[in-house]
Amino acid sequence: MHECPTCEELFYHKADCEAHMTKRRHWIDCDSCSRVFASIMSCNQHMNALRHWDPQIGCHSCKRMFYTQDAANQHMKALGHFYDHFCMACDERFGSDASYRAHLKSQAHRETIIFCRHCEEDFISWSSFIRHLESGVCANACADSRYAFHARIQPLDPTGIITNGAAQGNKWVCCLCMKIFTIDGLISHVKWQAHGSDMYHCLNDRDGCGRFFGSLNALFHHLEKGSCGYSRFEEVEPILMKLFQAVEDGELISLGKLV
Numbered sequence: 001m002h003e004c005p006t007c008e009e010l011f012y013h014k015a016d017c018e019a020h021m022t023k024r025r026h027w028i029d030c031d032s033c034s035r036v037f038a039s040i041m042s043c044n045q046h047m048n049a050l051r052h053w054d055p056q057i058g059c060h061s062c063k064r065m066f067y068t069q070d071a072a073n074q075h076m077k078a079l080g081h082f083y084d085h086f087c088m089a090c091d092e093r094f095g096s097d098a099s100y101r102a103h104l105k106s107q108a109h110r111e112t113i114i115f116c117r118h119c120e121e122d123f124i125s126w127s128s129f130i131r132h133l134e135s136g137v138c139a140n141a142c143a144d145s146r147y148a149f150h151a152r153i154q155p156l157d158p159t160g161i162i163t164n165g166a167a168q169g170n171k172w173v174c175c176l177c178m179k180i181f182t183i184d185g186l187i188s189h190v191k192w193q194a195h196g197s198d199m200y201h202c203l204n205d206r207d208g209c210g211r212f213f214g215s216l217n218a219l220f221h222h223l224e225k226g227s228c229g230y231s232r233f234e235e236v237e238p239i240l241m242k243l244f245q246a247v248e249d250g251e252l253i254s255l256g257k258l259v
Contacts, residue, residue: 060086060093092225103225126240127221134215146215150199151187153216156246157253162200162219164212165190203258204228 001010002017011017018038021027027036028043032052037043047053055065057072061081066072075081086093087103094100114123116132118140123129132138134146150163158167164175165186172186173179176195190199197214202222209228213219222228223236239258246253 090225125221125224126237126244127217127224130217130220130244131215134217146199146217147191149216150190153247153253154187154190155183156251159254161253161255161258162203162216162243164195164198164201202228203255 001012002014003010004017004021009020011020021038028039029036030043030047030052031054032047033050035043035046037046053067055067057066057069058064059066059072059076059081061076062079064072064075066075087100090103092103094103114126114129115121116123116129116138119138121132121138123132130149134149136145154163154165154172157163157165160166160175165172166175168180171180172183174181174186174189174195176198179189181189189195198212200213200216200219202209202211202213202219211222211228213222220240223240242258243253245251246257251257
């Protein structure tokens, strides 16, 4: 049997395998020259012998690539391209030492276990737990989509702390287009109009964050990363826990309860 190295399809005859690789462009290419190979091993041997590998080490700031870490370091030192605030685990860069340290100590790098009371599955972050509920994966949860979850939250947020709707007497206004609705009309408006990607906003009004989010888990993830600066890392988890608990208990969301 002959196997295509790219898609692993099997052929009885070598000629059939090579015809398949030619038709599908499944030959293994050399990084530097026009040679092609029938196996990854033979291609690697060729590139090792002729030093035809593409450079693998990237500059922190520009698109230059280098064959060795020493060469990359010389380039970055000469041009001031070192980026000291870079999280390799998350592939994210930060503009200051404070935001970088806050990120390292944030929920993204902690092992807090959160249990879903509906199905007893456990999660390492609040955002992953909320994603589990919003996606409809949890068959026992009452919300089966991000829109259903938003329909539960909007009436509990009359002052628009995290949602983009606010109560005005017995009416509700969409803070994105300023149209007036009943609460059911507002929920339908957000779902079916062009606001589906802007159902929530960051709590950080004092620093003018201004970020919008299409799901509650995206908002939670934004706060967990610690790059926004809304609160110190040790305060994020209690805020998210209180916010979720208010939704679960059907209580009105207020800043006084969160901080």
